[in-house]
Amino acid sequence: MTRVLVASGDGALAVRLGAAWEEDEGPEIHRLARTARLAHALRERGPWDLLVVSAADHPETLLAEAAVAAPEVRVVIAPADADGPVLRGLVEEKLAAIAPVRGRITAVIGVSGGAGRTTVALALADLVARGGERAAVVDASLQFGTVGAALVRPAMRTITDVLYDERGREQDAAIIAETLAELAACAITAEDGFAVLAAPHDPVEADRISPDQLTQVIAALAQSLDRVVVDTAAGLGAETLAVLDVADEVVIVATLDVPGMAALRTVDALLDQLGISATARHLLLNKELEGTGLPGRQAAQALDRQAVGVVPFDPEIVRARNHGRIATALPGPGADALRKALAAVAPAAAVAGGDRAPIARTAASRRLALPRTRPAVTGEGTPS
DSSP states (O other): OEEEEEEEEEHHHHHHHHHSSSSOSEEEEEEEOOOGGHHHHHSSSOOOOOOEEESSSSSHHHHHHHOOOOOOOEEEEEEOOOOOHHHHHHHHHHHHHHHOOOOOOEEESSSSTTTTTHHHHHHHHHHHHHHHEEEEEEEOOOOTOHHHHSSSTTTBBBHHHBBBOSSOOOOOHHHHHHHHHHHHHHHHHHHTTSEEBBSSHHHHHHHTTOOHHHHHHHHHHHHHHSSEEEEOOOOOOOHHHHHHHHOOOOEEESSSSSSHHHHHHHHHHHHHHTTOOGGGEEEEEEEOOTTSOOOOOHHHHHHOOOEEEEEEHHHHHHHHTTTTTOGSOOOSSSHHHHHHEEEGGHHHHHHHHHOOOOOOOOOGGGGGOOOOSOOEEEEETTTO
């Protein structure tokens, strides 16, 4: 939630600024009418993302107070006669300069059921964690997600736990952000090296989670982590399409059979419509089995596609899945091929295997918040 403090004796400045955005857009705007209390408001009513002062209010004095009370807060000096669009431009330009770097969102999709999406998603999270990234896996297969079943972890948190309380009431944004911050912190302490947000335990609960809620949670986690890997449902339902809208890249998992190859053309056409570039798509051909008459490399050539890798069917991968282990943590031809295939989306250090690299940043280096959903002009900034 972006918070802007407007310190001005002229109430019209805050009103013009608040009216510059359409409904359901823009930052949360607070007005401080008593500019003599600026230092107190900055220290006691924060944190603030931006301070706006009017050029008509002796800004030199206000800027000096702000530099002492809250040196981290950026400042915009608004021309006295500026209209809404001009004020909005000044604010958005300043906010863009201080916006936190968002982690990468990788969606793992399958053109058919049983393609191996969950195996690939967990393998990718394992590799990026070994490469030093702070990562999480989100199970966006809300009705029948299997990430929770694939890992042996006590009390795994679900997306329902994040969005609703034990009585089924929707949590407010602050509590959701706090819960996600705790989840992000688990990226370092978890035994597997990455955090997990599982699907609801009951498929009925999935009906309460909208695509917008799902993508807001994913985007919020990406503000605090280096990588969010999203395991999607089979097919291209509403939740998967919503995930693709916020994803930076897509791993397409396809099985080597005629239906899978045919569906791949449909998926490519859809990704074209969504504006996802070819360089952000990574095709992984899975479960190649000798003697079936459809070798992976030949299939990719027939589709005029470059696959990042062909993974053979390997009983060891199935055995790992049944024992709550991640495929890339085991030896074998399937695991080796999977590691090499994911080189396009995992760090080079991770592909080589070995212990996890040290984390380059601390959790405090980023700020976790849910996206702002409604503009507001309030008087909360004015100390009573």
